[in-house]
Amino acid sequence: MLFRTIATSAIGVIALAVAGATMGPQWDPVALTDPLMMESSSTVIGGPVDATPVGTYEVTTRVVPVQLDGTVIEAQISTPVGAPAGLPGIVFVHGAGTGAYVQAFKTQAHALASAGVVTMVPNKRLDTYSNRHRDYVQMARDYERSVEVLRAVEEVDPDLVGVYGESEGAWIVPVMAADHPVLAFAALISAPVVPPREQAAFAADSYLRNTGVPQGVFRAIPRAVGMAFPGGGFEYADFEVTPYQQRMAQPTFVAYGTGDASMPTVQGAQQIITDLAVAGNDQVTVRYYADANHGIRVDGEISADFVRDLSRWIDGLPATATAAPQVAGDQPHQTFRAEPVPTPRWFGDGNTVLNTVLGACGAIVVGAGVWLCARLLRRRGTGFAVGLGRPLFCLGLGSVLTVAGLVWYLFAITKLALDYDQNPWVVQGGWIGVRLLGIATVVAGAVLVNRLDDVRGDPDRQAVQGVPAVASLALVSLGSVVLLVMLAYWGVFQLGI
Incomplete structure (x- = not known):
C-alpha cells in the first residue's frame, strides 16, 4: 500500500506540474542590452544659464x-x-x-x-x-x-x-x-x-x-x-x-x-x-x-x-x-526590458478564474455539508466503505487550505516587495509550506484513489451507499481536482518544467 501511494502521488504531482507548465505563459523577460551611458556625473544644467536660485523669493x-x-x-x-x-x-x-x-x-x-x-x-x-x-x-x-x-x-x-x-x-x-x-x-x-x-x-x-x-x-x-x-x-x-x-x-x-x-x-x-x-x-x-x-x-x-x-x-x-x-x-541600471505581457490561453478571463475557484470551493463545502446532514439525520443505508472517509476529508480540506495558503503567500510577498523588505521565513519558508501542503493534498487523493480501487476489486464491499454519500464523494472529489489544477496553474507543483 505504501509503494502504491508513493507511486500514485508521484504520478499526480508530475501530471499537475506538466499541466501547470502548459496551461499558461511562462515568464522570460528580455535582457536590456543597450545601456544608457552618462555624459557627466553632474546633473547641473549647463549652457548659458543665469537662473534665479531656489530660495531667492518668499x-x-x-x-x-x-x-x-x-x-x-x-x-x-x-x-x-x-x-x-x-x-x-x-x-x-x-x-x-x-x-x-x-x-x-x-x-x-x-x-x-x-x-x-x-x-x-x-x-x-x-x-x-x-x-x-x-x-x-x-x-x-x-x-x-x-x-x-x-x-x-x-x-x-x-x-x-x-x-x-x-x-x-x-x-x-x-x-x-x-x-x-x-x-x-x-x-x-x-x-x-x-x-x-x-x-x-x-x-x-x-x-x-x-x-x-x-x-x-x-x-x-x-x-x-x-x-x-x-x-x-x-x-x-x-x-x-x-x-x-x-x-x-x-x-x-x-x-x-x-x-x-x-x-x-x-x-x-x-x-x-x-x-x-x-x-x-x-x-x-x-x-x-x-x-x-x-x-x-x-x-x-x-x-x-x-x-x-x-x-x-x-x-x-x-x-x-x-x-x-x-x-x-548617476549611472542607471536596468536588467530587463518592460515588454508586452502575453495573454493566458485558457485563463485569460479573470472572471473565469475567480468563478472557477469559488465554484470548486463551493462544491467541496456542499459535498461536506450533504454528508454531515446525512450523518446528523442518521440516514440508514448511507455511508462510505471503511478507509474512504478520512482521505476524502483530507483531500477536500487540503485543497481549500492550499488555496488559502497561496493567497496568503502572494499577499505577504506583495507587502514585502512594496516595502522593499526581505524576510526569508516568509519568502522561502512560506513557499515551501504552500507546496508541501499541496503535495500532502495530492497524497490524500492518491490514498483515496487506491482505496477506491481496492473496494471495486472486492465483490463483498461497496464503496459508497446512498445518494448523500455518492453526492458527497462526487462533489468533494471534483472540487478538489479543480482546485489542484488551478494551484498547478499558479505554480504550486512546479518541478522545473
Whole structure:
C-alpha cells in the first residue's frame, strides 16, 4: 500500500506540474542590452544659464476654483513675492491615487516658486477616477482647465506655462502636450513610458527579485497581469502613450531616481528621446539622481539637486532646451526590458478564474455539508466503505487550505516587495509550506484513489451507499481536482518544467 501511494502521488504531482507548465505563459523577460551611458556625473544644467536660485523669493499662496465639466475643483497657486512680471508657470499633474494640494508636490511647488516660477497644484478630480476606470485623455482635458487658469494669472507670461507629470501623470502630460502645442515645456518625472499592464509586470518582476522570492513564483506574473481582471474595467491597462509622445514639440525635462526599482529607468529615457525625435524634437534633457526613489526622494526628502536643476532648466529656456550634456547624473541600471505581457490561453478571463475557484470551493463545502446532514439525520443505508472517509476529508480540506495558503503567500510577498523588505521565513519558508501542503493534498487523493480501487476489486464491499454519500464523494472529489489544477496553474507543483 505504501509503494502504491508513493507511486500514485508521484504520478499526480508530475501530471499537475506538466499541466501547470502548459496551461499558461511562462515568464522570460528580455535582457536590456543597450545601456544608457552618462555624459557627466553632474546633473547641473549647463549652457548659458543665469537662473534665479531656489530660495531667492518668499512665497505666497492662494486657492482658486477651477471649473471642470460637471464639477469644480480647487487649486493652490504659489507666487514669488517681489518677482518681476512675465514669470514662467507650471501646472502639476498627479500620479496614481488621490491628490490634494495640501499634500501633493508641496516641496517642489514651493521650491520652484521661490526661484521665480509660479506654480499651480490642482486637486485631483476623483469622481471619474477609480481603480477600475481611468480615462487619461479625459484627465488631460481636466488638467488643461488648470493650465488655462494659470495662463490668466497676472504675474504669469501665458507663453511660458508648462506642465509637470509624475508617474501616472507622465501618461497624461504627453496627451496635453501633443494636443496643445501652446504649452511651453513638459517635465516627465519617473515616467513609466510603456502601457500600464507592461509597467505593472515590470514592477512586479523588479520588486520580487529584490524580495528574493523563489524562481517558480515569477510564473504568476504574466498569468496575473496578462489576464482580463475580474469584474471588468481596467481598460486603461493597455493605454499607449507613445503616439502622443511622438507628437510632442515642447522642450522636455526627464528625471529618474536610480533607486527607483518600479520604473524602466533606462528604457524610459531612451523611449522618450526616440519618440520625440519622430516629431523632429531633439529638445530633451535627461537627469538621473543617485539613490532617489520613485518620487525623486532621498531618505524621505525631495532631492535638492532635482529642484535646483528643474528651476534652472525652466528659467533658462529656450537656451537650456538643448544645453549639453543631454544625459547626465548617476549611472542607471536596468536588467530587463518592460515588454508586452502575453495573454493566458485558457485563463485569460479573470472572471473565469475567480468563478472557477469559488465554484470548486463551493462544491467541496456542499459535498461536506450533504454528508454531515446525512450523518446528523442518521440516514440508514448511507455511508462510505471503511478507509474512504478520512482521505476524502483530507483531500477536500487540503485543497481549500492550499488555496488559502497561496493567497496568503502572494499577499505577504506583495507587502514585502512594496516595502522593499526581505524576510526569508516568509519568502522561502512560506513557499515551501504552500507546496508541501499541496503535495500532502495530492497524497490524500492518491490514498483515496487506491482505496477506491481496492473496494471495486472486492465483490463483498461497496464503496459508497446512498445518494448523500455518492453526492458527497462526487462533489468533494471534483472540487478538489479543480482546485489542484488551478494551484498547478499558479505554480504550486512546479518541478522545473
